[in-house]
Structure formats: C-alpha cells, structure tokens
Amino acid sequence: MTASLFLLLPIALAFVVLIGALFWWAIFAGQFDDARSAGESILMDDDTPLSAPGRGSSPPARDARVPPGD
C-alpha cells in the first residue's frame, strides 16, 4: 500500500503544479482581463449588411455600435 502512495502522491503533486502553471499563464495572458464583452458581443452584433445600397464601398468599423464601457 505504501508503494501506491509513492506513485499517487507525486502524481497529485504534478497535477497541482500543472494547474498552478496554467492558472498563472491564463492570468498573464489576459484571460481574466475582460470577463464581460465577449459574452455581450453576441447581443451587440452589428447587423447592418456590408453591401447595403447607398452605403458606399467602405463598411463601418466592426464594433461601431458597441457603446463604450462604463
């Protein structure tokens, strides 16, 4: 039984280190920086057709209708 502990406990430790490293990466890669706009982007979608008549050839900026944040 002790032998299994010698195998399982280092595996547990390795998982902790791996999860900690992933969490660290996620924070400094900016994954937590903006938790809201990705969820709202589907509601704030710009529905104007790109080739609408009379709008000229240059489409409006992608998020022109997204109101500024708080």
Next chain:
Amino acid sequence: MRAISIFSTPVLSDSERHRRRHMLARLGLAWLAMMQVMMFAFPGYVRHEGMAPDNLELLDQAIFLMNWISLLITVPVILYCAQPVWYGAFRRLAQGQISMDVPVAMGIVVAFIPSAWSTWAGKGEVYFDSVAMFVAFLLTARYLELCARQTVEAGGANAQLEAFRTSASARANRAAFWFVSIQVILALVAGAVWWFYIDRSHAVPVMVAMFVMSCPCAMAMAVPSTVSAAHAAAIASGPLNESEITSLVETARRVTRQNLYGSVVWHLLMTPLAAVGLVAPWVAAITMLLSSLAVAGNAWLLYRRWVNRAGAHAWPEAAAQV
C-alpha cells in the same frame, strides 16, 4: 457603474493592472495550495494512539510522506503568495513602526518553522494547513480591499466622500496600530505562559491562533470597502444634490462605524478563547475570513440599499441607455 466580476481587471493603468494580476495570481495559487495542503493534512487529524499497531505504522508512513509534500507546497505559498506581507512588515519595521503585517509575518514564521522541523525529524505536529489557510484568507481580504481602492481611483471620486475617507482611515489606522501592538504582546505572553507553566505541546498552536487573530484584516477593510461602496452608489444614482450627498456621507459614516465596532467585538470575543487554547489555528483563520467577508458584505448592502432607494425613478432612464 454596473457590478462586474471582481476577477476581471477594469479600466486600469498598465502598472495597476500588473499589480492586480499579481494579486489575483497570489490569491488563486494560495487557494489552490491551501486545498491541497488541507487534503494532505487529513491523515494527521484521524491518527490516534488507540489504533491497531500495524495500521498506526502504515498511517505514520503516509503522514511522513504527506508532510514532505505539504512542505513542498507551502514553501512557494510563503515565498511568492505572502510576498506583500514580508515587504509590508520589513518596510515598516525598518522605520521603527509596527504595521498590520508584522503579526501576520510572525504568525507565519511561528507556525512554519516548528512544522518544518517536525517534518525533518519525522515526528511532532505540523501546521502547514494553518499557514496556507491563513495566507489564502488574508489575501482574499487584501484582494477585496485592492479592488475597492482601484474602483475608487478609476471612477470619478466625490470630493466629500474623499474627505470622509481621509479622516476616517487616519482614525482607523491609529486604532489598528494600538490593537495590533496589544495583540502581539498578548500572543507572546500567552505562548510563554503555555510553554513554561501549562503544556509545551500547546504553546505553538495557541501562539499561532493568537497571531492569526491579531491580524486586523476586517479593520483594515472597514473604511476602503465602505467608501468605495458609497462611491459606486453615488455614480449609479446619477447626479446628486447637496442634501443627498450629505445623507450618503452620513450613511457611509454609520456603516464604517458598524464595521469597525463589529471587527473590534470579534477580536474581543475570540482573543480570550484563543488564549485558553480553545481555538485551533485553522478555526482562527476561518473566523478571520468570515469577519472580513462580513465587512465587505455590509458595505455591499449600503450600495444595494442606496441604489434601490434612488433607483425607483432612475430606472426608465437607465433602461433607455441600454
């Protein structure tokens, strides 16, 4: 301002965002390490001398192994997660002052060194779970405080609320200084009394519990959390006239007083219990977290009540903005 996730970083300057990210990393890693160390500490709690000899031998082997792993996990918690504590404690001690970080630092050292020694020697009690819990809960309170401060800095600050904050935090800091000094002395005295007169094996847990208790996290959060809740309420309810601002400042003063008195009452109740050895270090850490969360919750209630009162007629306007 709408409530957003406290884990996201709102409109902040680069250096502030970097600081916030580091605090979030410290907080998350401390909680992760805490849960692991608690799990590895569990066999130590089920062990008792009445067990069958071969079971006891097996359990002792497992405990020995798990103590080493707990030690490995606790070292980064102390070196990285608890960094603000070391900086804060040494900076103020170099100036000949006692800050709130001093008892925290002493609590960590007093719990960690005997535990590391027990792990090395292969016998005796370890308190790695208490250390990890203490650091994680302390960082939770600090993180909430940092969020509250950064929210005030990002949103336009109301001049009268700022004046209130300056005077209130000066008073709260003075009170906390005396409180910390008295609590550190009490912890040392209680530890010495247990060591020399009562029971040596209880001296370390009593002292650790007293140091954990002496951390005035709730007191340190009382003013910033209330003031930032009041700021958020002022921003959410739109332009306020003179009498409304006066009443908001009055409300903030009342809530701050509740928070300060509440945390003092908690200290006065828990310190004697810890001194007679009735409070284990991890229980002390949990009550510390609860008192900090109570302070934050009370500040949040101020915001809710104020916005609900002002929100009855402001609602159509807000709906039009969406």
